[in-house]
Amino acid sequence: MKKFFQQYYSNLFLTDRLFTALGFCIVLFLLKFFFAWLGDIPEIATGAVAVLFFIDLFILYRNSKGVEVKRFTAKRLSNGDENPIQIEIANRYGFGVNVRVIDEIPFQFQIRDKDFRLHLKPAEIKSIHYNLRPTKRGEYDFGFIRTYISSPLGLISRRYNFDGAKVLPVYPSFINLGQYELMAVSRYLTEFGIKKIRKVGQSSEFDQIKNYVGGDDIRTINWKATARKGGLMVNTYTDEKSQNIYCIIDKSRVMRMPFEGLSLLDYAINATVALSKVAMLKEDKAGLITLSETIGSIVPADRKASQLGSIMNVLYKEKTRYLESNLEILYTTVRSVVKQRGLLVFFTNFESLSALQRQLPYLRRIAKYHLLVVVFFENTELKGLSTDPAKDVEGIYHKTIAEKFIYEKKLMVKELNKHGILAILTPPQKLTVNVINQYLALKAQQRI
Numbered sequence: 022m023k024k025f026f027q028q029y030y031s032n033l034f035l036t037d038r039l040f041t042a043l044g045f046c047i048v049l050f051l052l053k054f055f056f057a058w059l060g061d062i063p064e065i066a067t068g069a070v071a072v073l074f075f076i077d078l079f080i081l082y083r084n085s086k087g088v089e090v091k092r093f094t095a096k097r098l099s100n101g102d103e104n105p106i107q108i109e110i111a112n113r114y115g116f117g118v119n120v121r122v123i124d125e126i127p128f129q130f131q132i133r134d135k136d137f138r139l140h141l142k143p144a145e146i147k148s149i150h151y152n153l154r155p156t157k158r159g160e161y162d163f164g165f166i167r168t169y170i171s172s173p174l175g176l177i178s179r180r181y182n183f184d185g186a187k188v189l190p191v192y193p194s195f196i197n198l199g200q201y202e203l204m205a206v207s208r209y210l211t212e213f214g215i216k217k218i219r220k221v222g223q224s225s226e227f228d229q230i231k232n233y234v235g236g237d238d239i240r241t242i243n244w245k246a247t248a249r250k251g252g253l254m255v256n257t258y259t260d261e262k263s264q265n266i267y268c269i270i271d272k273s274r275v276m277r278m279p280f281e282g283l284s285l286l287d288y289a290i291n292a293t294v295a296l297s298k299v300a301m302l303k304e305d306k307a308g309l310i311t312l313s314e315t316i317g318s319i320v321p322a323d324r325k326a327s328q329l330g331s332i333m334n335v336l337y338k339e340k341t342r343y344l345e346s347n348l349e350i351l352y353t354t355v356r357s358v359v360k361q362r363g364l365l366v367f368f369t370n371f372e373s374l375s376a377l378q379r380q381l382p383y384l385r386r387i388a389k390y391h392l393l394v395v396v397f398f399e400n401t402e403l404k405g406l407s408t409d410p411a412k413d414v415e416g417i418y419h420k421t422i423a424e425k426f427i428y429e430k431k432l433m434v435k436e437l438n439k440h441g442i443l444a445i446l447t448p449p450q451k452l453t454v455n456v457i458n459q460y461l462a463l464k465a466q467q468r469i
Contacts, residue, residue, distance in 0.1 A: 101291060193287075311339055312346055
C-alpha cells in the first residue's frame with residue numbers, strides 16, 4: 022500500500038465531496054458526546070466513507086490509461102485573427118466520468134489556463150473547441166494538457182498529464198487572404214463587356230514562333246526554327262504585364278503605437294502579405310524592403326509560387342526599433358534594387374507636418390523614378406476625442422488640440438499630393454482594404 026501511494030500520490034487529489042463526507046462524520050462524533058442514542062452511527066459512517074474511498078481509488082487506478090487527450094492545432098497561427106484550437110478527449114473507463122481539462126496555453130495571451138468541464142459516458146469521445154487571437158508575431162509555447170478524472174462516487178480525482186508541449190510560430194495574418202483574392206477577382210480583374218485581346222509587342226517576354234510576313238522585324242528571326250521549317254520563322258513577344266510592386270515597411274519607433282492589441286507595424290505587415298498575394302494574382306511581381314535607421318530585409322520582386330512564403334518568413338521575425346528611419350539610405354537602396362519603374366507602397370506614420378517635411382525631399386526623389394504611395398495612420402483616439410462634446414474648459418482645450426492634429430494629418434495628404442506622391446490616410450483596422458483598393462484602382466487606370 023505504501024508503494025502504491027508513493028507511485029500515485031502526486032496524481033491523486035481529494036475532492037470537495039470527500040471533505041464534506043468527512044466533515045459530516047466529525048459532526049456525528051461531536052454530537053455523540055451529547056446524544057448517547059447515536060451509538061455506533063459515527064463509526065459506521067466513517068467506515069462507509071473509508072470503504073467508498075478505497076473503492077473509488079481502485080476503480081480509477083486499475084486502468085493505467087483511463088482517458089486519452091489530444092490537442093489539434095494548425096502548423097502556424099495567424100497574427101491578429103481568431104485561430105481555432107481543438108482538444109479531443111476519449112473515455113476508456115467502463116463507466117461515466119466527470120472530466121476537468123486545463124490547457125496550458127502560451128504566456129503571451131496573458132490568460133489563465135483554459136479550464137473546461139464535461140461529462141463522458143463509457144467509451145465516449147468529445148471535442149472541446151476554442152479560439153486564440155495572438156497579437157504578436159514569434160514563437161508560442163503550449164504546455165501540458167492536465168486532465169482531472171473523477172468517478173460517479175466523486176470522492177477523489179485522478180490527474181493525467183498529457184504532453185501537449187508544442188511550439189507554434191505566429192505568422193503575419195494569412196487566414197483572411199481568400200477574401201482579398203475574391204475582391205480582386207470579382208471587382209477589378211475584368212470589366213464586363215470588354216474582351217481580353219493579346220497585343221504583340223517588343224518586350225523580353227517571349228510569346229510564340231510564327232511564319233515571317235512582310236513588316237516583321239528581321240532582328241527577331243529564329244534561325245534554328247527557320248532551318249528546321251525550311252522557311253523564315255520569327256519570334257514574337259507580348260507586352261510585359263508583370264510590374265514590380267514593392268512594399269516598404271518602416272520599423273522605426275513611430276510604428277510602435279498599439280491599436281486593438283496590435284502595433285502599427287503588425288497592421289502594416291498584415292497589409293503587406295495581403296497586397297503581395299493580390300499583386301501576384303494580378304500577375305505582378307511582389308517584393309519587400311524593411312528599414313529603420315538602416316535597411317533591414319530585402320526580398321527582390323518575383324512572381325514565383327514560393328514568393329509569398331519567402332515574404333512571410335522574413336516578416337515573421339521583424340520588430341520595431343527605437344531610432345528614427347533613415348530615408349536617405351532607403352533612396353539609395355531603391356535606386357540599386359528596383360531597376361525598372363514600379364509601384365512602391367511605403368508604410369510609415371507621421372504625427373506632425375514638420376516630421377513629414379524632414380523626409381519629404383527623399384520621398385520626392387523616390388517619386389521621380391517610381392509611382393510612390395505613402396500610407397500613414399489616423400489617430401482614432403484623437404478622432405473620438407474631437408467628436409465628444411466638451412463639458413468644461415479643459416475638455417474644450419483637449420477637443421481643440423485633437424482637431425488641430427486631425428487637420429494637420431489632412432494637410433500632410435495635400436502636401437504629398439502637391440509633389441506628385443499618392444497618399445493614403447487610414448484607420449488601422451481598414452488599412453488592408455484601403456491599400457488593396459488603391460492598388461486595384463491604379464491597375465484599372467493603367468498607371469502601373
